[in-house]
Amino acid sequence: MWESVKEFASEFFVTGDPLIYGADVSIVLSMIAIVSVLTYFKKWGWLWREWLTTVDHKKIGIMYILASVLMLFRGGVDALLMRAQLVMPEMQFLSGDHYNQIFTTHGVIMILFMAMPLMFGLFNVIVPLQLGARDVAFPFLNSLSFWLFFSGAMLFNLSFVIGGSPDAGWLAYPPYSELAFNPGPGQDFYIWGIQISGIGSLMTGINFIVTILKVRAPGMTLMKMPMFSWSVLSSCIAIVFAFPILTVTLALLFIDRYLGGHFFTLDGGGNPMMYINLIWMWGHPEVYIIVLPAFGIFSEIVATFSRKKLFGYKSMVFAMIIISVLSFLVWAHHFFTMGSGADVNAFFAVTTMLIAIPTGVKVFNWLFTMFRGKITFETPMLWTVGIIPNFVIGGMTGVLLSVAPADFQYHNSYFLVAHFHQVIIAGVVFGFFAGLYYWWPKIFGFKLNERIGRWAFWLWNIGFYLCFMPQYALGLMGMTRRLYSYGWDKGWFEMNLVSTIGAVIMGAAFLVQIWDIAHSLKHMKKDTTGDPWDARTLEWSIPSPAPFYNFAVMPQVTSQDDWHERKLRIEQGLEKPEKVELEPIHMPKNSGIPIVMSMFWFFVGFGLIFDWLWMAVPGFIGVIACMVVHSFNYDTDYYVTVEEIKRTEAAAGRVIT
Amino acid sequence: MSKQSVQGTADQHGGHGSLKSYVIGFVLSLVFTIIPILALENGWLDSDKRIIIYLTAALFQFIVQLFFFMHLKEEDKPRYNLMSLLLGLFIVFLIVIGSIWIMMYNMVAL
Structure with a gap:
């Protein structure tokens, strides 16, 4: 008996690496700490009522952001481990297998479990407030999306200590990801982690499209909508059409692995190239999905801190929609070297170059917005101004890569690695950071410390350039990606050393940001105005943090940047405070079904990974049961009374007559 | 509304x-x-x-x-369902025709 338990455990848990044992211990310790703190302070009920079952878009957004910061930490540690291995030739820090696992998890976590949830977090917190809505169109679905993402992310992260991590790269190219070459559970963790969170992403996409098209404040026509909401709409359009492709592709891979199919195998009529073709049909739009909202954030920040209306509103809208459609037309540029001939390569090279045009339009719009504006450099603006040159370099190297004949040289070299990190870190991550600094007071009710924020900004940027500029050169010198060791004779040592130093500085910058949050929490200065930046859009017209019903009175929108215009009218004495009639507010009720259903999905995934049908089948029955229970639940909403609205508004320092 | x-x-x-x-x-x-x-x-x-x-x-x-x-x-105007249907059809045809085009000339797949 004991022998069989031991044998099972040695297969089930990842063994043999001191790093992983250390992680095991710290995971167990932090779980014990969390459970005991919650029990000691009797916070379980509070946690369940206020957070785990909430359908409030602001709380869901905060949970998304928290989860993504945790994932940023995990992905960042992965990055530092890789840079430590590459710091000098013939390092003996990580083995080749371990290195493969780390670059795989780094890629998957950073894109799918860090960038996506951070983006969804900002969608959730800001979009309904900008639109003058009381919640998203489908609050229950929103909560379900979050919990599906969360259980998918946890499932994927579990592979670190149980079963073994996937090691076939962030897109799991076959034939290596097929059962014949990769029999362990790692690839199945990859498939189910992404599938489960992918359902959540798709539902979020649908939810926000409907929210933006249908739940705007009266008077807000589409062309009066704030630019961030436009960027969310264009990003969600791409989500809705791209994520089903990912789901199907991974389902086919799963059929290959689990049921012995031959879609992507080398024998039996399969073709691994088809997988590469399909996965990039999702993979390329995905890149634009995460970067478009960042463009929206820049547009908001640039207008606010230049004290000017955004230049070229219409061209910005067109550019965003064009990018989101055009992003579906470029996928083959990820495999120019696959050998599909000159016609195919020429077509996709041209479409890729075309994308640079709307992107360029945006950059010029930001520059012209700043032109003759009264610019102030608070942290959000600092990030935005820092990002523009940084992203432009990334975009230009992208145009270099899009030249198909030249791509045969750059393909899978460190030049490519540097390029995509430059667009994704300088575009997406820094963009979301800018958004976090900008909307932080709206989300939490206090500003982050400006001085520490500037330190974080400079450390991130200096670290970034130090880390990735040498990698362009290394790529041209012949260093290929996913390489875990190199010889002294290559002449790559110095540049790799500089690159690692840059990575360490970025790690330090992350810690400075955590310190920034802790410091600002301790020396909190409450934002009583609700509009600390003197901004322009509706979310700043209500107290910060926003009351749970968002708007006590529905705003009547008359123009773009409506809040700014209203402030002008009040200043000129044109707008008299009218006597407002408060009405009971219709709100959704909390529900425990999303978290329970996602837990069942977790069991389905875990059971299928280990081929334990005794776990997967009941899990699936649980999922169905949750759906049935929810569809017979008619008690989903309630009305907030006028007295409660008055009380809440008074507590936030606003008197309603 | x-x-x-x-x-x-x-x-x-x-x-x-x-x-x-x-x-x-x-x-x-x-x-x-x-x-x-x-x-x-x-x-x-x-x-x-x-x-x-x-x-x-x-x-x-x-x-x-x-x-x-x-x-x-x-559907009432604006006809979002129709628009999304057309875009969806466009993307579906793109996926099918694009894949056929790419894979047909693929040297590795032969």
Whole structure:
């Protein structure tokens, strides 16, 4: 008996690496700490009522952001481990297998479990407030999306200590990801982690499209909508059409692995190239999905801190929609070297170059917005101004890569690695950071410390350039990606050393940001105005943090940047405070079904990974049961009374007559 | 939308179709299901040409679903459902035609 338990455990848990044992211990310790703190302070009920079952878009957004910061930490540690291995030739820090696992998890976590949830977090917190809505169109679905993402992310992260991590790269190219070459559970963790969170992403996409098209404040026509909401709409359009492709592709891979199919195998009529073709049909739009909202954030920040209306509103809208459609037309540029001939390569090279045009339009719009504006450099603006040159370099190297004949040289070299990190870190991550600094007071009710924020900004940027500029050169010198060791004779040592130093500085910058949050929490200065930046859009017209019903009175929108215009009218004495009639507010009720259903999905995934049908089948029955229970639940909403609205508004320092 | 509800529009436009239109839609969808089955069972035409029957029936089936069950015709302006349908069709054709084009000339796949 004991022998069989031991044998099972040695297969089930990842063994043999001191790093992983250390992680095991710290995971167990932090779980014990969390459970005991919650029990000691009797916070379980509070946690369940206020957070785990909430359908409030602001709380869901905060949970998304928290989860993504945790994932940023995990992905960042992965990055530092890789840079430590590459710091000098013939390092003996990580083995080749371990290195493969780390670059795989780094890629998957950073894109799918860090960038996506951070983006969804900002969608959730800001979009309904900008639109003058009381919640998203489908609050229950929103909560379900979050919990599906969360259980998918946890499932994927579990592979670190149980079963073994996937090691076939962030897109799991076959034939290596097929059962014949990769029999362990790692690839199945990859498939189910992404599938489960992918359902959540798709539902979020649908939810926000409907929210933006249908739940705007009266008077807000589409062309009066704030630019961030436009960027969310264009990003969600791409989500809705791209994520089903990912789901199907991974389902086919799963059929290959689990049921012995031959879609992507080398024998039996399969073709691994088809997988590469399909996965990039999702993979390329995905890149634009995460970067478009960042463009929206820049547009908001640039207008606010230049004290000017955004230049070229219409061209910005067109550019965003064009990018989101055009992003579906470029996928083959990820495999120019696959050998599909000159016609195919020429077509996709041209479409890729075309994308640079709307992107360029945006950059010029930001520059012209700043032109003759009264610019102030608070942290959000600092990030935005820092990002523009940084992203432009990334975009230009992208145009270099899009030249198909030249791509045969750059393909899978460190030049490519540097390029995509430059667009994704300088575009997406820094963009979301800018958004976090900008909307932080709206989300939490206090500003982050400006001085520490500037330190974080400079450390991130200096670290970034130090880390990735040498990698362009290394790529041209012949260093290929996913390489875990190199010889002294290559002449790559110095540049790799500089690159690692840059990575360490970025790690330090992350810690400075955590310190920034802790410091600002301790020396909190409450934002009583609700509009600390003197901004322009509706979310700043209500107290910060926003009351749970968002708007006590529905705003009547008359123009773009409506809040700014209203402030002008009040200043000129044109707008008299009218006597407002408060009405009971219709709100959704909390529900425990999303978290329970996602837990069942977790069991389905875990059971299928280990081929334990005794776990997967009941899990699936649980999922169905949750759906049935929810569809017979008619008690989903309630009305907030006028007295409660008055009380809440008074507590936030606003008197309603 | 004067009084805004958090439920969005899900419960706002009540009357979707009538019993009559649902019955017509149901009968039509049955007809377009039975035709290919009959074609297969009775061996109409040769198997190559029979595919045309299947595809035509599938196309009509698609249209019936759109009009009688998805209520594509009854939509208020702006016609978001129609727009998203067209974009969806565009993307689907893009995926199919693009994949065929890329994979047909693929040197590795031979």
